[in-house]
Amino acid sequence: xxxxxxYSTTGKIGKSVLFLLPMLLITFVFITGGQPDFSGTGQxxxxxxxxxxxxxLFFRMLYTGKTDRYRAAGFIVLALFFxxxxxVNLVRARGNMSFSDENILACEIPxxxxxxxxxxxxxxxxxxxxxxxxxxxxxxxxxxxxxxxLGISLALGRGFCSWGCFYxxxxxxxxxxxxKPVIRKFNPVFRWAAFAVxxxxxxxxxxxxxxxxxxxxxxxxxxxxxxxxxxxxxxxKTIVFVSLFAALVIILxxxxxxxxxxxxxxxxxxxxxxxxxxxxxxxxxxxxxCNSCLKCVTICPTLSLNxxxxxxxxxxxxxxxxxxxxxxxxxxxxxxxxxxxxxxKKLTTARMLFLYPAFTLLVIFTGGTMQYGxxxxxxxxxxxxxx
Amino acid sequence: xxxxxxxxIYTWAVLCMILIPVTFVRSTGFSEMLARLPFMKINPRHSxxxxxxxxxxxxxxxxxxKPVFDALIGESRKGFVQVRFSPADSLPPxxxxxxxxxxxxxxxxxxxxxxxxxxxxxxxxxxNVLDLNISSKVKKDWVVRVNLLNPGRK
Numbered sequence: 001x002x003x004x005x006x007y008s009t010t011g012k013i014g015k016s017v018l019f020l021l022p023m024l025l026i027t028f029v030f031i032t033g034g035q036p037d038f039s040g041t042g043q044x045x046x047x048x049x050x051x052x053x054x055x056x057l058f059f060r061m062l063y064t065g066k067t068d069r070y071r072a073a074g075f076i077v078l079a080l081f082f083x084x085x086x087x088v089n090l091v092r093a094r095g096n097m098s099f100s101d102e103n104i105l106a107c108e109i110p111x112x113x114x115x116x117x118x119x120x121x122x123x124x125x126x127x128x129x130x131x132x133x134x135x136x137x138x139x140x141x142x143x144x145x146x147x148x149x150l151g152i153s154l155a156l157g158r159g160f161c162s163w164g165c166f167y168x169x170x171x172x173x174x175x176x177x178x179x180k181p182v183i184r185k186f187n188p189v190f191r192w193a194a195f196a197v198x199x200x201x202x203x204x205x206x207x208x209x210x211x212x213x214x215x216x217x218x219x220x221x222x223x224x225x226x227x228x229x230x231x232x233x234x235x236x237k238t239i240v241f242v243s244l245f246a247a248l249v250i251i252l253x254x255x256x257x258x259x260x261x262x263x264x265x266x267x268x269x270x271x272x273x274x275x276x277x278x279x280x281x282x283x284x285x286x287x288x289x290c291n292s293c294l295k296c297v298t299i300c301p302t303l304s305l306n307x308x309x310x311x312x313x314x315x316x317x318x319x320x321x322x323x324x325x326x327x328x329x330x331x332x333x334x335x336x337x338x339x340x341x342x343x344x345k346k347l348t349t350a351r352m353l354f355l356y357p358a359f360t361l362l363v364i365f366t367g368g369t370m371q372y373g374x375x376x377x378x379x380x381x382x383x384x385x386x387x
Numbered sequence: 388x389x390x391x392x393x394x395x396i397y398t399w400a401v402l403c404m405i406l407i408p409v410t411f412v413r414s415t416g417f418s419e420m421l422a423r424l425p426f427m428k429i430n431p432r433h434s435x436x437x438x439x440x441x442x443x444x445x446x447x448x449x450x451x452x453k454p455v456f457d458a459l460i461g462e463s464r465k466g467f468v469q470v471r472f473s474p475a476d477s478l479p480p481x482x483x484x485x486x487x488x489x490x491x492x493x494x495x496x497x498x499x500x501x502x503x504x505x506x507x508x509x510x511x512x513x514x515n516v517l518d519l520n521i522s523s524k525v526k527k528d529w530v531v532r533v534n535l536l537n538p539g540r541k
Contacts, residue, residue, distance in 0.1 A: 026408070101523035105530045107429055125459055128430035135429065136422045143418035143427060151410025151417075155403040206459050209432045280399045340396050353400040357407040364411050 006332045008348045010065035019352065023058045026360050027051055031367035046374035053077075053370070054363050061355060067323030071362070072172055075162065078366040079169025081373040083223040088376055088386055090225055098228035104132045110140035110225075113149050113165070117198055117267040118205035118213060130209045155357050157279025158272040161262055161302075162322035163358040164365050167220045171261045172322075175253035175301055182255040190264045191303040191318045198270035219244035219261060263302040263318070273317045281336060281354045283321060284343045285313045289333035296325035296334060313343070321354070431455040435469035435532070440490060448473040451488050456537045464540050467520050470498070472529045478502045482529060485512070496533055509533060 009015045031050050038044050057070040064070075090097050103109055111133040122130045134141045152160045161168055201213040214221075216237060222245035227234045248261040262269050285296075290310065297305045304319040315325070326334045335347050336354045380386050410417070421427060431437065436452040443449070449472055456466035468488045472478070480503055485494035495513035500506070500522060507522035517534040524530075 030408075030411075101521045102525050104433075105435070105521065105523055105525045105532075107434060122430065122459060123426045126430060126457065127426040128428055128457075129426070130430045130433065132429070132433040135427050136418060141418065143422040144414055147414055147417040147421055148410060151406055155406040155410075209430055209457060209459065280396060280403060338396050338400050341393055349397075350400075353397075353404065356404045360404075360407045364407070 005065045006335060006347045007065045007351060009062040011063065013063065016059055016062035019062050020055060020059050022356070023359065023363075024055055027054045027058075027363050027367065030360070030364045031371055033368055040375075042375040042378040043371070045378060046371040049374055050367055050371040054359075054367065058355075058359055061359070066327045067351075067355070068327045071162065071323060071358075072169075072176065074359075074362045074366055076169040076173040077370060078166055078362065079173065081366065081370045082166040083170075085369050085373050085376070086224055092387055096228075097225055099225050100228045100230075107132045107134055108138060109133050110138075111142045111145045112140065112214075112224075113145055114167075114218065114266070114268045115211050115214060116146060116149055117271050118201055118211045121202055121206040122209055125206070126209070130205060131211055152361060153272065153275040154278065156321070156354075156361065157276030157281065158269070158317075158319065159279070159281065159321040159354075159358050160272055160361075161266075161269050162320040164361040165262075165268075166365060167266075168259065168262050168320075170220070170223070171249045171253040171259045172301065174250050175257050175259055177254055178257065181257040183252075186256045186258055186303065188297075188303040188306045188316075191316065193264040194266055194270040194318070195273075197265055198267040201267050213267060216240060217244065219249050219265075221245075257301070258303060259301040259320075262320070263304075269302075269318070269320075276317060280338055281321065281350075282339050283315055283319055283326065284335060284337035285310055285315075286333040286335070286344055287311075287313045288344075289331050290329075291331060291333075293330075295328050295330075299328045300325055321358070431457050435471075435530070439488065444484060446475060446479070447482070447484075448475075449484065449486075451486060454488060454535055454537075456535075456540070462537055462540055464537055465517070465534060466537055467532045467534050470531045470533070471525075472500075472531075474527065478524070478527070478529055489513075498531060498533075500529060500531070502529055507531065 057074055061070045109132050115131055119129050136143055204212045221241040229235050229238055248265050252260040302320050304315040309315055336351045337343055338350050376386055436455040439451045439453040441450045452469040454466055454468045456462040470486055472482055482500040485497045487494050496516045497510035499508045509519045515536040515538050520532040520534045522531045
């Protein structure tokens with residue numbers, strides 16, 4: 001027998017369309033950046049594809065009551081288009097993907113959110129930011145990225161890792177390629193490794209006044225920018241970046257069907273788990289409905305559930321609110337929830353209150369990038385050049 | 388009491404819906420406010436440090452920064468000094484100069500830079516001068532960082 005849906009929009013076209021209406025406006029505003037540019041065919045096609053894609057995803061979330069599979073589609077697209085557009089822009093500006101001493105001396109290295117984990121202690125003790133970037137000017141300025149991270153942390157907590165991070169889509173994507181995991185057992189205790197990485201890189205950066213995770217450990221240097229290979233040291237760094245990307249973002253997620261990089265190695269994820277405490281949204285397991293089948297434990301991509309946590313009725317602090325466990329539960333015992341409210345009431349309201357800001361974040365990060373990326377691809381196919 | 392708590396929680400959740408778009412729409416204003424905070428300045432290890440003195444020599448403006456020995460607490464045993472050569476229009480093919488970074492009237496190091504190939508050499512004069520850290524063209528200028536021992540921490 002099919003279990004009735006927990007959400008009032010599921011299977012109802014009228015109600016789903018009604019809830020989609022605000023998103024039609026939000027997506028229009030944020031994909032176009034409030035200033036629609038329909039000057040060329042490429043821009044128009046890019047806009048139409050992006051606009052239809054996101055509103056289709058949101059409609060399907062409402063109509064089917066499923067969250068993760070549609071979120072993941074947008075999230076993976078974000079990672080791919082971000083890397084593509086970022087690399088194209090780098091090649092256009094610098095001629096290649098690498099940065100040199102000149103860029104470091106000129107303090108023009110783009111700041112990414114992961115660096116925040118390393119600047120906190122030095123900012124407190126030395127009253128300075130230990131990064132060769134720009135405080136206010138240029139692309140990905142330090143103050144801009146901190147403001148964005150603070151806003152997202154307040155609104156969504158660690159939801160950032162599944163709805164806004166432009167790296168997370170890589171291992172989210174590779175973890176979905178195989179139907180069944182090759183490595184079936186992956187001990188959830190490894191989720192605490194990310195906290196060890198956080199402590200290590202925060203202290204290492206503080207002691208050397210240099211963001212060492214960026215210098216030595218970041219796997220995503222492989223798909224963004226890295227130091228120009230001019231010495232044995234920079235060659236070694238490049239080998240480390242590529243090896244970590246291959247292991248943590250491609251091979252292990254593929255074999256385990258888990259987001260290994262996000263769950264075990266990302267210091268930002270660990271920091272977001274801590275700042276998540278001030279956030280209002282969480283995921284709750286209804287102990288009365290749950291039959292302890294533990295499918296959610298098996299399926300959780302960030303190792304945020306074990307037997308004890310299921311019995312307790314909520315996942316660990318590392319939960320990224322991706323919605324995969326919610327979608328997988330045949331008894332609909334798991335749902336989005338507002339902390340401090342009764343857990344078995346107003347399920348549609350709690351879900352909608354979470355989905356609107358979370359999906360808006362996904363659209364903000366992906367919309368413009370995807371539209372521009374499509375425009376670039378059209379240019380490539382029609383003229384044979386990206387520039 | 389429960390009703391009041393629920394009202395607060397739901398209001399907070401509704402505010403989160405507004406917070407995400409507002410964060411991005413007003414990001415420029417917020418980041419300007421954040422940039423005014425006292426800790427929002429680049430550490431001298433990355434910026435090159437404060438300007439010590441500026442003088443002109445051989446049609447080049449030479450900016451010698453104060454030596455950087457910043458550490459998390461106190462000063463480090465090793466640091467560097469940054470020197471910038473700024474030409475009026477374009478860089479000469481060869482730069483050769485002595486630098487007095489501690490401003491005591493005697494040169495502390497001599498630099499020779501081939502700006503075409505980037506080949507740079509350092510001649511330490513002061514005993515605290517170690518080796519060349521970075522020598523690179525930066526836009527129109529040429530910037531050199533020379534590693535130093537901290538005379539105050541031996």
